[in-house]
Amino acid sequence: MAAAMNYLESYKDMAANLCGQELPWLEQLRAEALTKFSVSGFPSPREEEWRYTNVSAIEKKLFTPVLGNVDSYPNRQAIDTVWLKPQQLQDAWSVVLVNGHFSAELSILEGLPEGVSVMSMADALVASHDYSALLETHLGRSVNLTEHGFVAFNMAWFTDGVFVHVPAKYVLTKPIQVLNVVTETDAMSTTRNLVILNEMAEAQVIETYVGMNPANAYLTAAVTEVVVGNNAHLTFYKLQTESEKSYHFGGTYVKQAQHARFTHHNFAFGGLLARCDIHTDLDHAAECELNGLYLGVKRQHFDNHTRINHLKPNAISRELYKGVLDGRARGVFQGRVIVAEDAQKTDSQMNNCNLLLSNDAEADTKPQLEIYADDVKCGHGVTVGQLDEKSIFYLQSRCVDEETARNMLTFAFANEMVDKIKIKSLHDQVLEQVVIRFPQEGIQKAWL
Amino acid sequence: MLKIENLHVSVGDKPILKGINLEIKTGEIHAIMGPNGSGKSTLSHVLSGKAGYEITQGSITYQGKDLTDMPPEIRAREGIFLAFQYPVEIPGVSNIYLLKAALNAVRKHHGQPEVDAMDFLTLVKHKVKMLEMDEKFLYRAVNEGFSGGEKKRNEILQMAILEPKLCILDETDSGLDIDALRIVTDGVNSLRSTERGFLMITHYQRLLDYIKPDVVHVLAQGKIVKSGGPELALELEAKGYSWLETNQVAA
Numbered sequence: 001m002a003a004a005m006n007y008l009e010s011y012k013d014m015a016a017n018l019c020g021q022e023l024p025w026l027e028q029l030r031a032e033a034l035t036k037f038s039v040s041g042f043p044s045p046r047e048e049e050w051r052y053t054n055v056s057a058i059e060k061k062l063f064t065p066v067l068g069n070v071d072s073y074p075n076r077q078a079i080d081t082v083w084l085k086p087q088q089l090q091d092a093w094s095v096v097l098v099n100g101h102f103s104a105e106l107s108i109l110e111g112l113p114e115g116v117s118v119m120s121m122a123d124a125l126v127a128s129h130d131y132s133a134l135l136e137t138h139l140g141r142s143v144n145l146t147e148h149g150f151v152a153f154n155m156a157w158f159t160d161g162v163f164v165h166v167p168a169k170y171v172l173t174k175p176i177q178v179l180n181v182v183t184e185t186d187a188m189s190t191t192r193n194l195v196i197l198n199e200m201a202e203a204q205v206i207e208t209y210v211g212m213n214p215a216n217a218y219l220t221a222a223v224t225e226v227v228v229g230n231n232a233h234l235t236f237y238k239l240q241t242e243s244e245k246s247y248h249f250g251g252t253y254v255k256q257a258q259h260a261r262f263t264h265h266n267f268a269f270g271g272l273l274a275r276c277d278i279h280t281d282l283d284h285a286a287e288c289e290l291n292g293l294y295l296g297v298k299r300q301h302f303d304n305h306t307r308i309n310h311l312k313p314n315a316i317s318r319e320l321y322k323g324v325l326d327g328r329a330r331g332v333f334q335g336r337v338i339v340a341e342d343a344q345k346t347d348s349q350m351n352n353c354n355l356l357l358s359n360d361a362e363a364d365t366k367p368q369l370e371i372y373a374d375d376v377k378c379g380h381g382v383t384v385g386q387l388d389e390k391s392i393f394y395l396q397s398r399c400v401d402e403e404t405a406r407n408m409l410t411f412a413f414a415n416e417m418v419d420k421i422k423i424k425s426l427h428d429q430v431l432e433q434v435v436i437r438f439p440q441e442g443i444q445k446a447w448l
Numbered sequence: 449m450l451k452i453e454n455l456h457v458s459v460g461d462k463p464i465l466k467g468i469n470l471e472i473k474t475g476e477i478h479a480i481m482g483p484n485g486s487g488k489s490t491l492s493h494v495l496s497g498k499a500g501y502e503i504t505q506g507s508i509t510y511q512g513k514d515l516t517d518m519p520p521e522i523r524a525r526e527g528i529f530l531a532f533q534y535p536v537e538i539p540g541v542s543n544i545y546l547l548k549a550a551l552n553a554v555r556k557h558h559g560q561p562e563v564d565a566m567d568f569l570t571l572v573k574h575k576v577k578m579l580e581m582d583e584k585f586l587y588r589a590v591n592e593g594f595s596g597g598e599k600k601r602n603e604i605l606q607m608a609i610l611e612p613k614l615c616i617l618d619e620t621d622s623g624l625d626i627d628a629l630r631i632v633t634d635g636v637n638s639l640r641s642t643e644r645g646f647l648m649i650t651h652y653q654r655l656l657d658y659i660k661p662d663v664v665h666v667l668a669q670g671k672i673v674k675s676g677g678p679e680l681a682l683e684l685e686a687k688g689y690s691w692l693e694t695n696q697v698a699a
């Protein structure tokens with residue numbers, strides 16, 4: 001029985017155009033992935049970790065890959081550079097991917113330190129380049145093809161992506177922004193990214209996902225694998241503001257070596273249905289911090305799925321996800337923390353707080369602790385609720401009218417996550433997004 | 449300026465205030481004392497318009513206006529200020545912003561233009577200094593992580609900036625150390641004027657050594673069971689409340 005037949009049919013037409021053709025190991029990986037996907041199809045709500053999220057609409061629709069580079073589009077919608085400019089962060093290196101293909105013309109990579117690689121995945125996968133050994137070692141190693149349908153799908157279908165390698169002890173002075181743009185309707189953007197930091201290296205990476213035309217329906221299926229070496233420190237931001245009718249799957253799968261630090265900030269604002277996986281494996285004394293904010297209006301559906309694997313002793317994990325849900329929006333949080341038998345002195349805290357602004361909004365939250373060690377400190381807390389009436393009254397007693405008080409409290413709730421952003425230009429960009437998403441709230445930045 | 453007549457208030461089916469009569473004239477300071485659970489905070493909440501209380505009988509008139517249906521923010525803009533027994537933490541909203549928003553709301557209510565940014569800063573810094581607070585508190589979220597005493601001081605800072613007409617202080621002295629008590633009461637005394645009325649709820653006669661009241665009331669089981677001069681507070685300090693409650697039953 002083959003699932004997602006329409007996608008499998010269309011694969012034949014594109015297979016010959018996929019990147020990395022010359023690499024036998026990749027060909028094998030892709031073949032395996034295709035087999036897995038042909039059996040599983042896209043994930044179904046029958047799978048425990050997908051029980052709140054139904055992606056059958058994706059299967060019914062058939063999104064198609066856009067082949068070829070944007071710089072050589074014959075009759076496709078040209079990229080609007082005036083629109084693009086403000087999406088690109090100042091003071092950052094920027095890698096622009098349009099419909100799943102790297103655009104050298106739009107990317108800004110001047111001044112990268114010698115030895116640091118930030119490049120298109122397709123280019124990195126050219127056999128004659130020096131990277132193929134590194135790629136062979138790491139690609140597909142942070143996440144198993146059996147994880148779920150999207151992971152297998154991504155491996156078989158990916159057209160391009162970004163490859164980042166920061167050698168030992170390099171500290172990047174500017175962040176790297178990976179800007180994913182979709183210009184076409186019914187398109188599919190399937191990208192595979194790999195970020196490697198060798199020991200004691202430090203870097204900041206920002207993944208941005210945007211749709212150029214708000215009316216377009218499309219699919220993003222991105223997988224990012226991350227390797228953080230001993231004592232290395234990676235701060236990772238994700239800003240997802242896809243078009244209103246789009247579907248987004250984004251998975252970030254991380255391996256942290258001893259004393260490695262990984263901080264992730266996940267801002268999920270766009271799309272009709274957006275699922276995000278963040279998984280990390282912690283070696284001895286590694287530290288991870290996962291922060292998230294999802295803002296849902298109308299019929300938006302957000303599913304955030306995190307998994308923190310404490311594999312070795314003395315590692316620390318901190319997680320805080322917040323959701324603001326209005327209209328008929330739905331927010332799902334599934335957070336798993338697994339502490340292996342060997343992972344004594346684990347210190348872990350997971351929290352998920354949801355604010356429901358309407359009676360029809362819904363939040364499903366499922367924290368799961370699986371602890372096999374006996375000397376650990378693990379906590380979790382979840383809340384789903386309305387604004388605190390005591391706080392509203394307090395503000396009213398300070399002359400603020402009720403509506404403004406509610407808006408202030410809502411904005412303040414969300415802003416806690418925005419304030420954690422250390423990059424000024426990104427902070428302002430995210431704040432702007434929060435403001436425009438609640439226009440009826442009359443939110444003012446001056447409140448903060 | 450404030451006239452409370454035969455006020456009965458219930459929460460759900462539970463009567464809490466059972467016929468309060470109280471009149472505060474401008475320039476007067478009234479103190480309310482009374483056992484835990486007697487209804488002191490309830491009275492302060494009802495005066496400032498908190499939802500969830502039902503006035504089943506009686507009336508509250510403030511500056512000639514009936515307060516019953518007035519929303520809390522309008523009361524506040526009209527000059528009623530409550531210093532909370534338990535000030536609320538508002539994460540994410542900065543202290544200085546709330547001060548400015550509140551002051552501007554009052555000014556707008558009275559047809560005045562927004563306060564000039566520089567003038568405002570000068571005013572705030574002056575008051576912060578008077579209350580011997582660290583300026584850092586201005587830029588922190590409202591009451592978030594403040595100690596008990598710091599919260600109380602912050603309430604008085606808000607009061608000093610808003611310059612309300614009727615100041616209701618609900619156990620502002622509780623939780624203050626000796627120095628803080630002096631600083632806070634100095635702050636309150638600096639606001640004393642013939643234009644302004646005070647209603648101070650306290651458990652401790654000591655507060656009244658710093659701020660001398662005109663009248664002391666005893667609230668017990670939802671009623672004012674005795675009123676008198678400052679000497680009444682001393683008597684309560686010596687004898688407790690039990691003699692009054694028995695008195696009340698006998699009378």
Ligand SMILES: Nc1ncnc2c1ncn2[C@@H]1O[C@H](COP(=O)(O)OP(=O)(O)OP(=O)(O)O)[C@@H](O)[C@H]1O
Nearest residue numbers: 459462464482483484485486487488489490491500
């Ligand atoms: N929302 C409510 N629901 C039920 N009972 C309430 C509510 N609010 C107040 N009460 C009750 O009303 C009574 C008076 O409470 P209030 O807080 O006014 O007392 P108080 O005099 O301020 O006491 P304290 O000196 O301890 O501060 C108490 O018995 C209290 O439990």
Ligand SMILES: [Mg+2]
Nearest residue numbers: 488489490533
């Ligand atoms: Mg009280």
